[in-house]
Amino acid sequence: MSTLNVPGIAYGGDYNPEQWPEEVWAEDVRLMREAGVTMVSVGIFSWALLEPSEGVYDFSLLDRILDLLHENGIAADLATPTAAPPAWFFRAHPEALPVDRDGRQLSYGSRQTFCPSSPAYREAALRIAGELAARYAEHPAVVMWHVHNEYGCHNAECYCDTSAEAFRGWLRARYENLDALNDAWGTTFWSQRYYDWDEIIPPRATGAVPNPAHQLDWRRFCSEELLSLYKAEREVLREAAPGTPATTNFMVMYAFDALDYWRWAPELDIVSNDHYLRSTDPESEIDIALSGDLVRSLAGGRPWLLMEHSTGAVNWQPVNRAKTAGELRRNALAHVAHGADGIAYFQWRAAKAGAEQWHSAMLPHAGTDSQIWRDVVALGADLKALAEVRGSTGTASVAVVWDWNARWALELPSQPSEQVRYLDLVRSWYEPLWRSGVAVDFVRPDADLSSYRLVLAPNLYLVDDEGAANLTRFAEGGGTLAVGFHSGAVDENCHVRLGGYPGAFRDVLGVRTDELFPLLPGESVSLSGGGTASLWSERVHLAGAETITSYTEGPLTGIPAVTRHGCGTGTAWYLATLPDPSTLAALLDRIRAEAGVAPVRVTPEGVEAVLRRGPEADYLFLINHGDGGAEVDVAPDATELLAGERVHGGRVTVAAGDVMVVREPRSATP
Numbered sequence: 001m002s003t004l005n006v007p008g009i010a011y012g013g014d015y016n017p018e019q020w021p022e023e024v025w026a027e028d029v030r031l032m033r034e035a036g037v038t039m040v041s042v043g044i045f046s047w048a049l050l051e052p053s054e055g056v057y058d059f060s061l062l063d064r065i066l067d068l069l070h071e072n073g074i075a076a077d078l079a080t081p082t083a084a085p086p087a088w089f090f091r092a093h094p095e096a097l098p099v100d101r102d103g104r105q106l107s108y109g110s111r112q113t114f115c116p117s118s119p120a121y122r123e124a125a126l127r128i129a130g131e132l133a134a135r136y137a138e139h140p141a142v143v144m145w146h147v148h149n150e151y152g153c154h155n156a157e158c159y160c161d162t163s164a165e166a167f168r169g170w171l172r173a174r175y176e177n178l179d180a181l182n183d184a185w186g187t188t189f190w191s192q193r194y195y196d197w198d199e200i201i202p203p204r205a206t207g208a209v210p211n212p213a214h215q216l217d218w219r220r221f222c223s224e225e226l227l228s229l230y231k232a233e234r235e236v237l238r239e240a241a242p243g244t245p246a247t248t249n250f251m252v253m254y255a256f257d258a259l260d261y262w263r264w265a266p267e268l269d270i271v272s273n274d275h276y277l278r279s280t281d282p283e284s285e286i287d288i289a290l291s292g293d294l295v296r297s298l299a300g301g302r303p304w305l306l307m308e309h310s311t312g313a314v315n316w317q318p319v320n321r322a323k324t325a326g327e328l329r330r331n332a333l334a335h336v337a338h339g340a341d342g343i344a345y346f347q348w349r350a351a352k353a354g355a356e357q358w359h360s361a362m363l364p365h366a367g368t369d370s371q372i373w374r375d376v377v378a379l380g381a382d383l384k385a386l387a388e389v390r391g392s393t394g395t396a397s398v399a400v401v402w403d404w405n406a407r408w409a410l411e412l413p414s415q416p417s418e419q420v421r422y423l424d425l426v427r428s429w430y431e432p433l434w435r436s437g438v439a440v441d442f443v444r445p446d447a448d449l450s451s452y453r454l455v456l457a458p459n460l461y462l463v464d465d466e467g468a469a470n471l472t473r474f475a476e477g478g479g480t481l482a483v484g485f486h487s488g489a490v491d492e493n494c495h496v497r498l499g500g501y502p503g504a505f506r507d508v509l510g511v512r513t514d515e516l517f518p519l520l521p522g523e524s525v526s527l528s529g530g531g532t533a534s535l536w537s538e539r540v541h542l543a544g545a546e547t548i549t550s551y552t553e554g555p556l557t558g559i560p561a562v563t564r565h566g567c568g569t570g571t572a573w574y575l576a577t578l579p580d581p582s583t584l585a586a587l588l589d590r591i592r593a594e595a596g597v598a599p600v601r602v603t604p605e606g607v608e609a610v611l612r613r614g615p616e617a618d619y620l621f622l623i624n625h626g627d628g629g630a631e632v633d634v635a636p637d638a639t640e641l642l643a644g645e646r647v648h649g650g651r652v653t654v655a656a657g658d659v660m661v662v663r664e665p666r667s668a669t670p
């Protein structure tokens with residue numbers, strides 16, 4: 001892991017000067033300075049300009065841009081332009097165009113329309129990356145390589161014959177022989193046994209439901225195939241400029257789930273992420289928090305960069321909502337609160353042409369006489385005031401288990417209920433923790449859990465033996481574990497764990513389920529002790545656990561819905577259904593109180609409290625998402641950094657919609 005050679009909290013965005021006449025550039029850099037911009041990402045989609053025909057290069061434009069940035073004290077995060085191969089490439093290599101599940105070959109004409117397994121693409125991508133690296137390795141503006149852009153955003157899967165061959169190669173390495181593959185995939189079902197490697201194809205559109213293990217391995221392969229492209233580019237860059245860190249921008253939230261970022265993150269020198277709000281989410285601040293905690297966790301607790309978000313509306317949702325007053329500031333500072341050491345936008349200047357002409361930017365179509373511009377300039381000043389926060393990190397005693405393999409498997413077709421969505425479940429458990437100000441890390445099932453008191457697995461449909469044993473050991477060794485329904489159900493090959501559900505967690509949870517009763521959309525059942533449950537239920541039998549709540553209506557009347565099991569020196573809870581939000585919140589409050597987990601700070605409703613800990617001080621971020629002012633207790637010896645004022649009387653008042661960052665003496669608690 002390296003650090004970024006930009007002072008304080010980096011600030012900027014994607015900069016596409018190639019879309020504008022050169023006389024605009026001088027205004028760009030002048031305004032960047034006015035806004036306090038310190039780093040911009042350049043060249044992301046400039047392949048067609050840099051290499052107008054195969055092997056012919058023209059770097060004159062990029063030379064001038066990088067020089068101009070450097071003269072103005074603005075650092076460059078220089079991108080390899082490989083997310084958008086030029087038209088000439090596809091005319092020479094039509095076989096590199098991707099094929100979708102239905103066998104349709106796509107055309108060029110947008111971006112990222114290439115087959116990840118195409119040898120011609122790989123060769124061309126590494127060639128342009130090599131040229132860039134050689135030319136700019138020593139350029140003083142370049143502080144980081146931005147490899148590609150959002151790998152897999154549009155082409156995570158290609159079903160062409162070249163991909164099929166690469167998939168078979170990956171399977172051969174994984175299974176070594178066909179018997180092992182046939183066993184893992186359970187191919188005796190529906191006459192699917194393979195006798196020759198060449199019989200195996202990607203899970204293309206077929207008459208009925210494809211084999212689950214086949215589909216799961218396909219998802220794994222697709223993630224690895226793109227990762228190998230990233231690593232190949234990174235190696236080329238590293239060779240030319242060993243001291244310059246490389247990143248690529250992740251997309252951990254929204255609907256994107258194509259990449260197993262636990263496998264990607266260790267390959268990045270600095271982890272970066274893109275985050276966009278969903279117009280339909282009334283509490284997108286929770287999405288930001290969850291995303292930030294997940295990215296910080298992927299980065300191993302180290303600071304990360306927010307590579308993209310938006311100043312206002314995006315252009316790719318059915319209706320693209322603008323931000324409300326103060327939302328731009330709250331959003332950006334919330335990312336910092338959750339560990340970002342850099343805040344960047346897509347994009348610097350709003351485009352007037354092209355597919356993203358209706359996407360917001362730091363400098364909007366309206367120019368500087370606009371609310372967005374004023375907010376952008378003010379944010380620059382805020383970030384400058386937070387310079388000393390750089391390098392500090394979070395501190396959590398609660399871990400939420402997050403696993404892309406489990407997510408992929410849970411969301412395969414032909415499940416007991418297609419209503420069960422991984423991210424929804426994680427969010428429903430995360431929300432009450434967020435509301436109570438409890439700090440959270442995300443972990444892999446096999447992570448070192450020794451620093452946590454409480455581990456939550458909202459869903460772990462798929463878990464391998466190692467992950468299950470790790471979580472079991474944690475509970476038996478004195479921790480508190482809470483597991484959500486339909487967990488432990490299958491192994492890493494999607495084979496059901498026999499003998500009763502929740503398979504791998506039956507013993508640690510002290511329960512045994514003999515049949516699942518998913519609930520219909522809109523259906524709910526009442527619970528003893530108040531509240532209702534929806535989405536899921538199952539016929540749980542106690543096998544050592546005690547009942548906390550049971551159903552009071554429907555076919556499972558009297559059957560446990562939530563259980564608690566003393567195991568070893570710890571405790572394991574099973575939530576065999578989805579309680580309504582306030583019942584779930586009360587339950588998680590009880591679980592965490594029993595586990596001895598305290599919030600970062602008790603705050604009035606609507607005020608988010610997040611702590612970053614530095615070597616000498618704690619930084620308490622207070623973000624008021626509510627409509628009224630709120631008082632929060634702080635350390636007697638504290639300073640508010642955004643206003644640069646000492647706090648008197650051990651208490652601050654956070655105005656409605658406002659953000660405060662309070663430096664306190666480093667507390668002794670871990």
Ligand code: GLA
Pocket residue numbers: 149150274276308314315346356359
């Ligand atoms: C993604 C891409 C950007 C841009 C934005 C628009 O994050 O990386 O190039 O298309 O979406 O929201």
